[in-house]
Amino acid sequence: MQFLRLLLLPVLALTAAAAAPRRACQKAIFVLSGDSTTAPQSAGGGGWGNGFKNTTLLAPSFAENHAVNGRSTQSVLANGEWAGVLDAVTKYKSQGSVYVTIQFGHNDQKLVNFTGQFEVNLKRMVGDVKTAGGVPILVTPLARRTYTDGVLTDKLADWATITLSVAKQTKTHKIDLLKESMRYLTAIGEANARKFDLVADDRTHLNDAGSVVFGRMVSDLLVAEMGEPVRCVTKADKELSKKIKDGVMAI
Template identity: 50%
Template structure:
């Protein structure tokens, strides 16, 4: 059941947007955002937590709705094999009579682990199939590059250990004509700007540099909305999701947002 949700770095950071012709026009039905991904999208819990609920709970407006289907530990393989993907597609089909469905797709954190045995080529193929499936179901896919980990090197800069997955995601967007939001680049730049001490205040637990607490979810959920609002399709997407204006200025200026 869809439950309506109330509304709510640097100037050079812009998402890579491709295939905007496939998106609906401004006159269409309210948006329904279905979030597919791993624990860096998922609801906050003892085992994970991402940007998803912050996005849904603080940025939607004008009758837009959504649901977070992020799954802790998920890969592009397990999300399909475990039945989560079928659930997302069913939600798209059920919503499209009353809403314009969008599906955000963000994976990579677990796909890159050696014990998962998922090559970058397979990861890319799986993302491309997700895009095709969403379109077949009547929805609009949005590929999201993976949220940066808050892991710093000895020089105080973020370790860009998801670079391959970022590049692959953007390449799939280009090849399929899908819309893409470059959260990895934006989050990396913001975390570099604010430094490790402030970045760690977003940790789910003191020593968890991957998952977000509730405050971090709001910050990075608003970052996703900002990137959508700054896209070539802002005339459509900004009707339904709008980032906090003060947060936007802080993203652009690299200013720490306190929980």
């Protein structure tokens, strides 16, 4: 009898595990903060934000794109847009988990001797989001599609390094969009990369198709970083995700 009981233990354990209720998926709200490489498509810019917002989330989860063309960490803090991001956290935190993506660097690098202040500003933004009740996610800058003799040029490494350092220092979630976008753009080559340009020879901003592709890239990185809480609110696109992973042109 004892021997039979021992034989049945693994079966009973598996049955109990299968019968256990699955933890409910909590609604997620994504608040996107950044410069024109996150912002909605317009005459002056456009990034991955609207592609992420419009194609990667399952209702009732949703995203708001608060990114603004031309912004650095300094100007977004000074001009009032950052206050709007924090207001969104306060507004939505009773509905579910509020994730705030923070992606800057393109315009910060245009400021003289600004690396130290960039670090200070990112730390402030991380602290503000946590205090407001949100979950900050630091995002390294989207790569520029600039090639020299067919080789993609990395112009944002210093700013990505600071972003990742702040994430480590503050124990904050992060995704390395610069690394992943450079890997993908290197794989597809310059001729294909030009198909993502907002207008001819715009090597920074994305058209609608580019926003969808790089919005999916951000989504895949977030799922890898955050796990089930983000995976369960994500509308999968296995074909597009595979093309990105394999370095295959996606449009």
